[in-house]
Amino acid sequence: MKRLIGIPGDHIHLRNGIVIVNGVAQPVGFAQPTTPDNFNEFLDDFPAVPPAGIPGSTESWAVNFSNYIQDGDLVVPPGVYFMMGDNRHNSLDSRYWGFVPRANILGRPLFNYWSFNATEGQLEQTGLGHKLVWIGHVLVHFFPDTRWKRTFHVVR
Numbered sequence: 001m002k003r004l005i006g007i008p009g010d011h012i013h014l015r016n017g018i019v020i021v022n023g024v025a026q027p028v029g030f031a032q033p034t035t036p037d038n039f040n041e042f043l044d045d046f047p048a049v050p051p052a053g054i055p056g057s058t059e060s061w062a063v064n065f066s067n068y069i070q071d072g073d074l075v076v077p078p079g080v081y082f083m084m085g086d087n088r089h090n091s092l093d094s095r096y097w098g099f100v101p102r103a104n105i106l107g108r109p110l111f112n113y114w115s116f117n118a119t120e121g122q123l124e125q126t127g128l129g130h131k132l133v134w135i136g137h138v139l140v141h142f143f144p145d146t147r148w149k150r151t152f153h154v155v156r
Contacts, residue, residue: 003083012082014043014045057097061096079101
């Protein structure tokens, strides 16, 4: 899931994984916390490290990135939005591909209908064998690995 982090005019940066919008640290909420074991300078001290050369980043974002930096913050321009994933250390989001144009945002989420705790890298596995193993895993671990506090959680 991607969450809206910044609207036009917002000043955004991350320090040690904490999102700071317009000078105010945001609550972590459901986001994956940053620890010494998973710290990544590009992801957790954004925008200190430009996306050029970072695997998964788009060329156009890498080329235009510096145009949006002001006093160490990324400034969201008019008509676009900045999105980040909950699984921030394993999520291609606006840090990689840049801003999302307003025209690309359709509708509004109402609630999380189900949330399941997957091991890191599990959802990126491809092939029929991996998919069958994953389905079996979900069936066996449905009750203990369902994140019940997030299931049917209303999105505000």
